[in-house]
Amino acid sequence: MGGAESPGRRGSPGRYLPGLTAAALGLCAAGWLVLTPFAFGYRGRAQDAAVTNLATGGGLALVCLATLVAATVAWRRALRADGVLATAPPDRARVRRRMPRAAAARPAPAPDQLLTALRELLAPVLVPAAERPPAPAEPALAEPAPAEPAPAELAPAELAPAELAPAELAEAAGPTGDGPAAAAPAGPARRPAPAELVLATAGAVIPEPRNAAERRGGIAAIESMLARAELRMPGYEDEETW
């Protein structure tokens, strides 16, 4: 049986059809056994035969149903393994039920790893702000002027040098406060590169922490945002929120 089947295919019908056919025949025989005492009317005449047929037919029906289900499940599993049947998408309710267990089984990341990852992520924004020399007018720069649009809403191409304050332009041009050229305000200013403008606006929007407590508070806020975002990661509820 099945000698001509290739060994790589486990879901070939030759291995499952005999069992399925035998179970189906047994189910038909069970139905016949249950019906015959009523059909031939020997329920009163041959009590023993009627009871035997009813009991045997009932038990046989259960056994054949279990055999049918088991053989069908085994065949479908083999067909999935062969790639003939597509894998069904996970049930949403089952995924929701498994979500707390998966969250509990997943180890929480170490705080050091989290902070390292955060530093790597925020390095392009925070490093230029950290390299800036402390200017006396820095608190005024941290708050944008109320009449101007928020710097974060502007594309770098929209930020013309004339719209920026001179101090911001000086910051965007780099730390040049030590040289004598920094004191010479005359002449057409160098148009800053878009990347410099983005860094300058980011430095204006994200104020540099003044002390360790403020730095810890900012990192805690970012951690909270990341934790909320992780809860809504795609894959838990099959919907993309990012």
Added chain:
Amino acid sequence: VTRIALGGLLAMAAAGAWLVAAPFVLRYQPAGAPWTGPARMDVAVGAALTVAGLAGFGAALAGRVHELYAVRPGAQPGQ
């Protein structure tokens, strides 16, 4: 085929054997007497069930053995 299916086929064959033997065990077919309708039907259905159950069990077992030979490293299916 899983073990449940193999066990179900064996149970089916056993039920057929029981149906063949039941008229004589429960004595609703006396020895030497002409065959009654229920006894004739039980023996016929029991024989068919026994043959079908044994054939299905044998075929499923042969497929399983063939599968085990096929997954054995370095074995040829015909050997």
